[in-house]
Amino acid sequence: MDDRRTLINLDDESSDEEDAIVPQPKTLPSSKPVQNFGDYQNEEPSTSSSGGAAQSISGNNHLIDSDQPPLLGNNAPEIAPNTQINGNVNDSEPIFHLRSRTAAASTPNYESLDYEVCENTLFQDEQRKRLTERFSLRKDVIRWIIFIQIGVITALIACTIDIIIEELSARKYSFLYDSVQKNVPLSDGSSGDLVIPYLYWLLLSIVPVAFGAAMVTYIEPITAGSGIPQVKSYLNGVKIPRIVRIKTLAVKAIGVITSVVGGLAGGKEGPMIHAGAVVAAGISQGKSTTFVKDFRVFKAFRDDHEKRDFVLGGGAAGVSAAFGAPIGGMLFSLEEAASFWNQNLIWRTLVASIISVFTLNIVLSAYHGLNDFTFTGLFNLGKFDQPLKFDYFELPIFMFLGVTGGLLGAAWNSLNTKINNFRKRFIPWKIGKVIEAVVVAMMGVTLACLMIYFINDCRPLGNDPTNNPVQLFCEDNEYNAVAALWFQTPEATVRSLFHDPPGSHKILTLALFTVVYYVLSCATFGLNVSLGVFIPTALVGAAWGRLLAMITFYMFPEAEFLHPGKYALIGAAANLGGVLRMTISLSVILMETTGVESSFFFPLIIALISAKWVGDYFNEGIYDTQIQVNHVPMLTWEPLPQYKGLTAKEILSSPVVCIKLRDSAHYIYQMLKKCDHNGFPVVDDVQGNRRSEGRVCGIILRSQLIVILLKSLYVENKRFWLPETSIQTFRDVYPRYPSIKSVRKLDDKINYTVDLSMFMNPSPVRVNPHDSVPRIFQIFRALGLRHLLVINNENRIAGIITRRDFIYK
């Protein structure tokens, strides 16, 4: 462990690049290694550093930014040197210590959210003022209103995306249909060139995909992919930059429309969940930083803690709107997204989900001209007409399908990760990413055309509810079953596979289709486009599920239970389980979107459980894989097995940069300039400048210190600011706190002091150095902490533990 530790404690790397280059070599007149430093002497220079900011950190190991000899080390607290004990020591340069971690150095700088409510004096003053029954009722009512708004607006956005995709796709495919019909070489030898529709198809794929990929790449790269991993990380407490901005929402919406219309192997469901999260974050804050507009409402909800709950509701509303599945949406939030949970939250989340589905249903009913105002549910994946039944002897088959799904899913995840690693290494340029998306789109079109051209799978008309039955080389009363699979959006294909009557496809068709789509979807997820992974995964599963049923039926023609639609559904569930590794929410979503009865829940869950268990043996679900690949410091549910048997003192970072309860403005300014931590213990009972030996009396955040400096909240001018300073002063700059660069030099205020007692959080969570890591993890996780102080028996600081300490080892 010790080789990871150097002398600045990088607990939370700032995302501000200018801050990360700390300490800057030119500001360091004398750089000498610390020698009297207890167990930190056996350090090695960190090796795996890369990138600008990290380079400069690791390049400056062992630095102390002071001309004074360092007087730190908890093992010698009794030797009191003759240092200045009075408050006015701001002429001495502060002492900093640097710690870099090999893992952290090569990863992006994700900060954490402050889920812990900082209950400082200002906050408690506000609480006391609002102690009336009425205020708390009002806050409750407003919270409900916000959740209802989230449901409505998320549904409206989902509707818009839905309708636009449907309209554009319908036009695209009917145009292509006409073109095929016109150019098909008839049997009488009349002229016709199928290259023309192929080129049209290419064009109609390339243009939207290129547009969408360019938007994502050049305007807002965070919108790439489904957005679920990002939302999940956010809810876990990681600040993903720009994840909940309005611009992100706009790019994501346009991106998903263009990608789906362009015919990429992806779905619109994941992005809708992200859209719900953005809507929730936007509405709940009552202001938009993008449009520099503050509506001056919902001010009480402007902190990470409240925002998180709303984002959870928004995610659930998004799922509900995407699938028309309110219970599924709520369960999805619980199972996949929520890291924290309480009964009221589940309850509000459910209401947002229901409102969302309801709104969606009304709008879509109106759009489809169904004016009989009967609520029928949405059934995105098509309702099964007859109740699906199963026999007990089918259970082993379902289990087998589950195992297959688990294997295929694990392989898919692994393959996809490899492809994405390849991408990251060999396609670093922006234009390359756009071109790559276009190439994948072209590949899809080409493969589809080849399949349509070479496989002669003709079926009688009238049997299949396909919208555009392409005749091609078939007889007059027949249509091409291969074209039927490709001439629609993936979602519509899932529907066909579930509901097409038995005998709609050849075995060869479906087998080839499965292979092609498996590869295509694997190549697609990870492109710089906004697309979800749910629909292609379900599609692949439905295809091989149906295929297996067809093959078995071919071998045992008397087995009448082999309803291909049923097996397509089970296959979809198994494949989804293998790729996503969700169980409860997936089964409920599938039930709600296909209208199967609750008794069919049993086979679904059997398949899902088998798939999950088998898949988990090999790797993690695709969302978690993505999170890991991006080095997002997400906290798992249980501590990693490597941490068992360790104690706090083996993972903590020390020494810690501390601030005195009453410290000089100069020290604080210098410290903020020189190190980019986000939480600083506030200490008392300090001898001279030996801050890291003080007794802990609180913790203060970087953002709070910057506000203090910006607003000049010094002791010396207290009478000016005291009357008008409240917790609102700090809340006003939420969520985009200024950087220390925006603070002017202190010049005339260099001798001023700051009294942190009313600003700091006086109740940091503290543990002992000998506490076990699993226990500390549990506390950290349950309370949603960002910093955890390790104190010794005398309440003096022994180290600090942050999110990253549980991730990298």
Added chain:
Amino acid sequence: MDDRRTLINLDDESSDEEDAIVPQPKTLPSSKPVQNFGDYQNEEPSTSSSGGAAQSISGNNHLIDSDQPPLLGNNAPEIAPNTQINGNVNDSEPIFHLRSRTAAASTPNYESLDYEVCENTLFQDEQRKRLTERFSLRKDVIRWIIFIQIGVITALIACTIDIIIEELSARKYSFLYDSVQKNVPLSDGSSGDLVIPYLYWLLLSIVPVAFGAAMVTYIEPITAGSGIPQVKSYLNGVKIPRIVRIKTLAVKAIGVITSVVGGLAGGKEGPMIHAGAVVAAGISQGKSTTFVKDFRVFKAFRDDHEKRDFVLGGGAAGVSAAFGAPIGGMLFSLEEAASFWNQNLIWRTLVASIISVFTLNIVLSAYHGLNDFTFTGLFNLGKFDQPLKFDYFELPIFMFLGVTGGLLGAAWNSLNTKINNFRKRFIPWKIGKVIEAVVVAMMGVTLACLMIYFINDCRPLGNDPTNNPVQLFCEDNEYNAVAALWFQTPEATVRSLFHDPPGSHKILTLALFTVVYYVLSCATFGLNVSLGVFIPTALVGAAWGRLLAMITFYMFPEAEFLHPGKYALIGAAANLGGVLRMTISLSVILMETTGVESSFFFPLIIALISAKWVGDYFNEGIYDTQIQVNHVPMLTWEPLPQYKGLTAKEILSSPVVCIKLRDSAHYIYQMLKKCDHNGFPVVDDVQGNRRSEGRVCGIILRSQLIVILLKSLYVENKRFWLPETSIQTFRDVYPRYPSIKSVRKLDDKINYTVDLSMFMNPSPVRVNPHDSVPRIFQIFRALGLRHLLVINNENRIAGIITRRDFIYK
């Protein structure tokens, strides 16, 4: 607040009566009030004490059990008196302080569970030994096996109860039917006396009810009621005595069979949930204390923390078996029962639920002779043949039904609470309780007979699927619709109300039935019998829901949407929402038990939400009401509003009885004899006997101290016990720790000392005196704590906070 505080800190009243009489007056030679006690001087004697133990506590306020002048008070720590500082101070009597709370004094003594894992040295040793990958995998596999066993066995018990009730009820009602047919006075004037079947009916009700009530009253009173409040309290962390014993299970099973067969207005669902919890607790521990049998398996799961998770799974399996609703069961656990939650737990709970439903289905299929092995779900409340549809304009009607349900439910809860209070006051004798149950049963039978006799509601035969169509005074091809309602179990009546075709009942019949059943069910819940409240509540709701539809249809005969079954279902949902105040799980359970489609989830949830909101305006759900009435110290999800704005120092108990890290056996023995707390801070750096001024270094439980004394784990004989002492030594006596009375007098060991450093939990959670109560509550709740230490800036003890401090004010 201060008037609640006296000088022994009764944080957890022991359930051992002999311990509670502390300190006994005869052992107190000099009882003088403390005067130098800071802010505790303005005390008033507590007033509302009652009962033996509490009396003696409150009668001995202000006592210090010592001849020495008390030297406590954190406000004067600097005055170091000339006390002995060496270890051998066990000749001085320990100093105790008593604190009684007005509220606590009059309530039963509920202890808390130790959810927090005590990570002492022994535990960590064990962990290190088991650090291998294999052990952890093995534990995981065993955990899964236990969950599966729980599912299977719970289902088998549920089946047994189900089948016995069905068989006995069928016999009872067909006998009564024959008797009615024989004795009905025919129109030709032939003899017949309807008193005979009435008397038979009375007999067939009184005998089982009296038997069941007697069993519950005399053998195991904890089995009264549904058991859900008790399971909920247990999962919240309250040790309800005897709640998870095998004897309890046996009495509960027989109790519920007799009560339902006896015809009381109750259901078997609640008791099944309790049964699941008992099964889970029993299996997971691998031993039965009742049968003094230790199977020597699953030893690693013998602590409150693991047991809780299994009990949660058992509860879910119970719900699933009771309703045939696996998702509903899991959601029920989450919504109603679980106080703590994590993803793995939800996942295991779901598997237990599914296994349970599956087992139940197989056994019931076999029992009913359905050997086609087709899984059709259970549909306890009958499957709706056609998909239920609804129009948008019906939503306000559903909402109105919800509001009605909320009002009726709130009234029911309030009336039931009044009846139960009356009972508690005026029927204290055991025989009285049995007689009361019999009287209610007789009342039910009499009212039913009167209704059948006086209301002439004849319907043509063949329309209604009633098993025993009583002809009575009707024409030959008709049957009596009133008798049809009463001549079956309540569950079957719910089924009839859902599925009977329109026009099966007169408005008058149903109106009277609703009123009678409303009153009957209200009088029944709270009797000393094992019965659940779900079915009668659903029945009342179904009755008035159907009634409203019938009345409206009578007024507007053209309103064809008024399907009475649909409105019965909505009414049942609304009434359940009004009484139980659950939403998500209820709607899912109703969906799963009636097989309605997920699109009908929307009206169900509209009705439930309206009912819950309206009901919550008046009072709490019936389970929470019961918990409150019984003064169970259950922690709510949010801190009570009265606690807002308070800080730790306003709710803490102090001074705290502490133990030195190395203390004398005599002191510990005396202290355990004299006070009945369950957690003692372990302190260090103590001057003489001023233990409560020491620095906190851990916390130790009463049970651990007793084991130490019992096993003579002293420093002086360390070489004898050290090699063979492990965490297992302490686990062996779990869960029924011996009382201090079982420890022999120390006589020869009076000078021995105990070194707690390897036994104590070295990582107690600590907060500051100025921390806000809501924050402390959050920590307490999230970590499932039992004791929370309040320390000052120097890590010296300032007080202790326990569960009760958040409950009473």
